Amino acid sequence: MGVLGKCGATKRDGTPCSLPAQGSNGLCWAHDPANADVRRKGASKGGRSKPGSELAQLKKKLITLGDDVLSGSVDKGKASVAAQCYGVAIRAVEAETKNRELEESRIVETQLRVQEQTELIGRLEAIEAAQEAQAAEKPSMGGGRWGE
Secondary structure, eight states: OOOOSBOOOBOTTSSBOOSBOBTTTTBOTTTOGGGHHHHHHHHHHHTSOOHHHHHHHHHHHHHHHHHHHHHTSSOHHHHHHHHHHHHHHHHHHHHHHHHHHHHHHHHHHHHHHHHHHHHHHHHHHHHHHHHHHHHHHSOOOSOSSTTO
16 A cells, blocks of 8 residues: 555646555545545635635725725724724734635645555555565574574
8 A cells, every 4th residue: 555656647737647646546645536525625615715805805995995084085083993993804814814724734734644654554564564475485494592
């Protein structure tokens, strides 16, 4: 179950996948059908919130608010409170983005650890099998101690 070389799958752009293969199917974690549900769940989380569009909307509101204050159509005190509220909303969007990035990095880190451990198990199994085969080939020389 160790590393078998490069993944045998083709990426969407038609180029061969360059990730290391794992398991007997010759595919990487990303192309292995056994991981399809996990990949699908991760992908569905990606499009739920659009912090870029939220920030753009808040920026537009702040610019409009500033223009309205300068034109005299909005009271400076009310505009100040509104701007503070928009500032809090901007910080909330930034915190949400950081949390999502941290969660995604933890998922990737966990996937890499699983892959690493799987590879190590495969290597250990191969070493043990080689040792057993080597021990079976050697005839017994008698006693277990030197000089006997």
